[in-house]
Amino acid sequence: MESLLDFSPLAQEFTTILTGFWSTIRLTLMSALLALILGTVLVAMRVSPTPVLRAAGTFYVNILRNTPLTLVLLLCALGLSDTLQYTLSGDSPTNYYWWAVLGLSAYTASFVCEALRSGINTVPNGQAEAARAIGLTFTQSLRLVVLPQAFRSVIAPLGSILIALTKNTTIVIVAGYIEASSVMKQMFDDYGGTLPIFMGFAAGYMVLTLPTGFFFGWLAKRMAVSR
Amino acid sequence: MTENGDATPLVRVENVNKSFGALHVLRDINLTVNRGEVVVVIGPSGGGKSTLCRAMNRLETIDSGTITFDGKPLPAEGKALARLRSDVGMVFQSFNLFAHKTILENVTLGPIKVRGVGREQAEKRGMELLERVGIASQARKYPAQLSGGQQQRTAIARALAMDPKMILFDEPTSALDPEMVQEVLDVMIGLARDGMTMVVVTHEMGFARRAANRVVFMSEGQIVEENTPDEFFTNAGTDRARDFLSKILTH
Numbered sequence: 411m412e413s414l415l416d417f418s419p420l421a422q423e424f425t426t427i428l429t430g431f432w433s434t435i436r437l438t439l440m441s442a443l444l445a446l447i448l449g450t451v452l453v454a455m456r457v458s459p460t461p462v463l464r465a466a467g468t469f470y471v472n473i474l475r476n477t478p479l480t481l482v483l484l485l486c487a488l489g490l491s492d493t494l495q496y497t498l499s500g501d502s503p504t505n506y507y508w509w510a511v512l513g514l515s516a517y518t519a520s521f522v523c524e525a526l527r528s529g530i531n532t533v534p535n536g537q538a539e540a541a542r543a544i545g546l547t548f549t550q551s552l553r554l555v556v557l558p559q560a561f562r563s564v565i566a567p568l569g570s571i572l573i574a575l576t577k578n579t580t581i582v583i584v585a586g587y588i589e590a591s592s593v594m595k596q597m598f599d600d601y602g603g604t605l606p607i608f609m610g611f612a613a614g615y616m617v618l619t620l621p622t623g624f625f626f627g628w629l630a631k632r633m634a635v636s637r
Numbered sequence: 638m639t640e641n642g643d644a645t646p647l648v649r650v651e652n653v654n655k656s657f658g659a660l661h662v663l664r665d666i667n668l669t670v671n672r673g674e675v676v677v678v679i680g681p682s683g684g685g686k687s688t689l690c691r692a693m694n695r696l697e698t699i700d701s702g703t704i705t706f707d708g709k710p711l712p713a714e715g716k717a718l719a720r721l722r723s724d725v726g727m728v729f730q731s732f733n734l735f736a737h738k739t740i741l742e743n744v745t746l747g748p749i750k751v752r753g754v755g756r757e758q759a760e761k762r763g764m765e766l767l768e769r770v771g772i773a774s775q776a777r778k779y780p781a782q783l784s785g786g787q788q789q790r791t792a793i794a795r796a797l798a799m800d801p802k803m804i805l806f807d808e809p810t811s812a813l814d815p816e817m818v819q820e821v822l823d824v825m826i827g828l829a830r831d832g833m834t835m836v837v838v839t840h841e842m843g844f845a846r847r848a849a850n851r852v853v854f855m856s857e858g859q860i861v862e863e864n865t866p867d868e869f870f871t872n873a874g875t876d877r878a879r880d881f882l883s884k885i886l887t888h
Contacts, residue, residue, distance in 0.1 A: 459714075536733035539696055540792075544747035544799055545723025547716065554750060559737050635737045636781040 430593030444515035449522025475520040486513035487585035506587040529560030569626025653702030680855035726796030726804035734780035786817030
């Protein structure tokens with residue numbers, strides 16, 4: 411009974427656990443950055459006046475948003491990397507890291523795109539017309555007038571997507587890269603699946619995600635555009 | 638008030654038709670606007686006035702006919718269209734200021750990004766224009782902090798900053814509280830005196846009388862009458878125009 415509340419494994423493996431969470435952070439930040447860039451490109455495609463670009467953007471979003479992340483990551487790690495031998499680095503962990511980042515950001519970008527698209531809908535159409543009327547091109551009007559306001563109106567939802575992404579990095583366990591949840595699984599194997607280990611890791615994720623939520627909530631208020 | 642400019646056409650609208658679905662909003666429109674001329678377009682709501690105004694910088698596409706600006710047909714899209722629009726100012730009913738930018742930034746965005754003017758020079762000129770429309774003291778504020786009249790004067794300064802060859806006004810005072818209408822009209826009258834080519838869709842008959850060279854009366858998608866303001870208001874040539882005027886001038 412006493413072993414059920416034995417927190418000592420957490421202390422013994424503290425460095426390993428920290429290394430695991432550091433990997434989680436690296437996965438999250440790099441994927442978030444790429445997802446933000448790709449999501450912005452996608453939303454530009456989805457609102458562009460060119461039908462081919464619109465169709466391509468819509469197709470991408472519908473495919474990626476509706477495919478389970480596990481499948482996306484398996485495709486990256488087992489399909490593209492292991493079977494087809496498209497390696498991104500000679501060093502195996504680095505290779506799997508980048509494939510995991512690509513899978514996570516490709517998937518998350520579809521959600522970023524849709525959040526931004528709803529943000530664009532909050533910008534009155536008249537402002538886009540006024541931008542065109544002073545001679546800005548479509549791209550300039552998107553970059554200088556529409557998207558800055560769209561971003562500011564969807565800061566809170568983008569925060570939720572970032573939190574989801576942080577937790578989604580646990581699925582990288584299927585893609586051969588060691589991050590916090592794979593350290594936990596290893597500890598379950600070594601020490602038995604005890605409640606304290608589980609609680610320790612759950613708390614670790616909350617240390618990452620709770621401040622993210624508070625920060626984005628604060629930022630959303632601060633950056634709101636008054637109309 | 639200037640005479641009819643130097644009487645060379647700046648805009649030529651020929652046989653233009655436009656439908657929104659089953660609604661035929663522009664029917665065989667022919668209209669010429671000369672350089673330096675102030676043309677006021679009036680008429681009942683839904684008569685096609687705004688659509689005509691917006692078609693002149695291709696914010697609205699047309700179904701048939703031609704519109705030429707400065708001797709050249711309006712470009713259909715891309716950089717050429719953007720260049721045309723930079724030469725044609727537009728002032729909207731709902732101001733449409735960029736909500737995330739300050740008053741001064743609203744005025745300097747076009748010169749900096751479209752004309753490639755340096756920031757310092759654009760801000761200097763921007764401040765002169767804000768001075769001219771009487772809101773220089775508000776330059777660092779955001780649109781939401783200003784009254785409707787101040788916002789619309791900013792919009793006029795934003796159009797002027799591009800040194801346009803013409804400015805289109807699409808019901809510029811219709812969204813304003815009554816006490817703010819005059820401050821906007823005063824700025825517009827000043828522009829007209831300075832010889833700016835203007836097409837003004839409005840219900841402000843006083844403005845039409847004071848500043849217009851020509852009044853165009855539109856109803857049901859057609860230009861029913863074109864006349865001098867004096868002649869139009871005292872002795873309109875068509876029944877439909879007289880009927881419209883009797884409804885708005887009697888009280």
